[in-house]
Amino acid sequence: MTFTDSTVTREDYDAMTAALTELLTRAQVKACFYDLGRRPYPLSLATFGMLENQQRPYPYPLRGQAHLALCCQRPSESEPSIWFLQINLDERGLLIPEECARFARLLLNTLGADLSREPHTEEEKNALAQHPQHWQPSPERMAMFHALLARDLHQPASRYYEHAQFYLSGKAGWENWHGVGLQGLADVVVRCGQEQNHALLCQALAHAPEQALQGICLCLEQSDISREMAQVLLQRQHLQHQNPEADTESRLLLLRALAYAPDLPEIRDFIVQQLRQADVNAWLIVLTARLIHRLSDPQILPVYLEALAGSPLFGRLYPEVITQPFLRSQIFAMLQSESAPRALIDALTALQQQLQLRAE
Structure with a gap:
């Protein structure tokens, strides 16, 4: 996150590859991102550039999207300007570059060269608050x-x-x-x-x-x-x-x-205990929404998937789990194992059939 010596213009941007990272790099601002999906995670401009260029899957997906805050600050100012945007991910879990470019064009068309300034007119405020990628954190x-x-x-x-x-x-x-x-x-x-x-x-x-x-x-x-x-x-x-x-x-x-x-044994034991009770749906939702990283525990993941397979929430929650980069290989290995739970295989088959029917 460094300061540059030149200010970007619309003519400069038209000659670029329309990347959001490139626009921010050329502007006279200090820019960084925070992922706000499950908890605030800082993302440097360099890291976001790799994600925008699809060099790696987005690390913190939530419901198939990246939920971001973009902060831009001039060296002479203490308060940054902040925008909240959500960017869809493709089936591989990668950011869709066209959506990043769309937001870059919105910033440039609305604010011009000074990306660190607050919108002045009602028209500018509405353009930034009502664009399709805007979201409001809880x-x-x-x-x-x-x-x-x-x-x-x-x-x-x-x-x-x-x-x-x-x-x-x-x-x-x-x-x-x-x-x-x-x-x-x-x-x-x-x-x-x-x-x-x-x-x-x-x-x-x-x-x-x-x-x-x-x-x-x-x-x-x-x-x-x-x-x-x-x-x-x-x-x-x-x-x-x-x-x-x-x-x-x-x-x-x-x-x-x-x-x-x-990672305390008491926490693991408590989670497993709740997953084995009859009324498990509320616990499945919380684990998926807030504690999804704990599913990488080899003692929790099989119990979670087996409970999920028997729940009416399978079609809603399984896509969220399988899109997590840190879980995908573990789940695929389980499915290929001879000891894969029959209920999980059946639930996946039913989900695939439902998706095929919707596509027809």
């Missing part, structure tokens, strides 16, 4: 993205940060959670290694009521967490399991918060 995704971006730009946390810290300390009373916003919690999670934030989060996970726990978990599910924090979550999960009044949603929320915890 509130918890937006909060974590802004918290991470501020940290990466060496900027202070939001004005909600200290209030969130005060609540997590327990000094305000655990019942007084109403004024604690997602942005403040996200700032604490992103800055977990600073001040006393790690200890504050562990304390709140053990004592906060369900309503406050929800906001904390929605942020934690997008961040790496420590072994100690994972153990606190597992203990709370155990207490929920023993509570006859606890609902499934609360337990699913705690599992989601363990998404990027270390």
